Amino acid sequence: MSLPKDDAAELAARWRDGVLLKRDVFSIVERGRFRTDAGEVDGVLRRLDEVPWWSWGLALHLFSRERDALYRARELDVGPKLLWAGKRALVRGFIDGVALHLAKPHGDVAYFRSARQALHRLHRAGICHNDLAKEQNWLVGRDGRAYLTDFQLAACFSRRSRLFRIMAYEDIRHMLKHKRSYAPEALTPKERNILARKSVVASVWLKTGKKVYQAITRGLFNFRDREGGGRRLVNDAPVLAELIRKNPAVRDTAIVAFADRRTGVGLYAFVEADQVALEKQLHDELAAAKRAKPPEHIQVVHALPRDAAGQPRTEILQLVAMNQLDLIEPMMRSEQDRAFLRDILDSRKNLRDRFNFEADLPSG
Secondary structure, eight states, X not given: OOOOHHXXXXXXXXXXXXXXXXXXXXXXXXXXXXXXXXXXXXXXXXXOTTOOGGGHHHHHHHHHHHHHHHHHTTTSSSSOOEEEEOSSEEEEEOOSEEEHHHHOOTTOHHXXXXXXXHHHHHHHTTEEOOOTTSGGGEEXXXXXXXXXXXXXXOEEOSSOOHHHHHHHHHHHXXXXXXXXXXXXXXXXXXXXXXXXXXXXXXXXXXXXXXXXHHIIIIIISOOOSTTSOHHXXXXXXXXXXXXXHTSTTOOEEEXXXXXXXXXXXXXXXXXXXXXXXXXXXXXXXXHHHTSSOOOSEEEEEXXXXXXXXXXXXXXXXXXXXXXXXXXXXXXXXXXXXXXXXXXXXXXXXXXXXXXXXXXXSOXX
């Protein structure tokens, strides 16, 4: 289904394609540049022109909810600003930050203080986000503040009805669940009480509606993980990792998902080894095994980035795979990290979907 002529003309004149962020049955989301009256700015485009017919009705409903919520929240500075909205496409501002599950703000009390303030402003405007259990809908800005994104399930209210109060309570409770994960020592007695008490609506939802929702999203729509890799990341990646590690020249591997314009979702395997020639060999071995489709990209690196516990820092590798390179710099902890990152970037494989977001990268 193509975009309406007015939408297509507006985007042709004002939008410059960039990096694909997400592609599913509800929309295509990409990062690029948008020309405003004040000049060109970073933006995020959501469009419905390649949505399949069988999900069209729900996709349009979700699109409308996001458009309405972003319009009402445009001056609140708690999420992306609505830069332009058409009938089947919209452009929102780009927030310079990374998702909560990538940033991992352990012990950052100030971040969760700003998260509470953001929800206060949102609720005062009569908006409930309604999808804050997902860490990817919370952003850690480069300024250290909390921002919200993905308003497709948001609800706007003209008065503080009982339903509004329930939804607002659940927004707060989900925020506190994240605070409990990253800064549990900062929880107040009142906050612990909120965490201990689900609303009646939430309790009923967990016992009934959530099971139906998961059956639809995981079965019909292939939504199985927060990174958006679907069945390939959940089911195929562990199989592929096991096969890769069987090669005696391989020390370790980490596989992440990335949005791909051709296939929707691709897999990118970073392999810790010394021989670059191993990339083709591994691809041939995986194809011959016929246990899962080989990753779209295999890159040999001298060492995988690791956290204090020695586990691969997949949050960094995923940003590399997605070409969100400018968002990596704030996550670097030392000059050693930066030198290590440069080694990976110099040989990265996903060059199909690139843009000029590399200005802040560490120089070689």
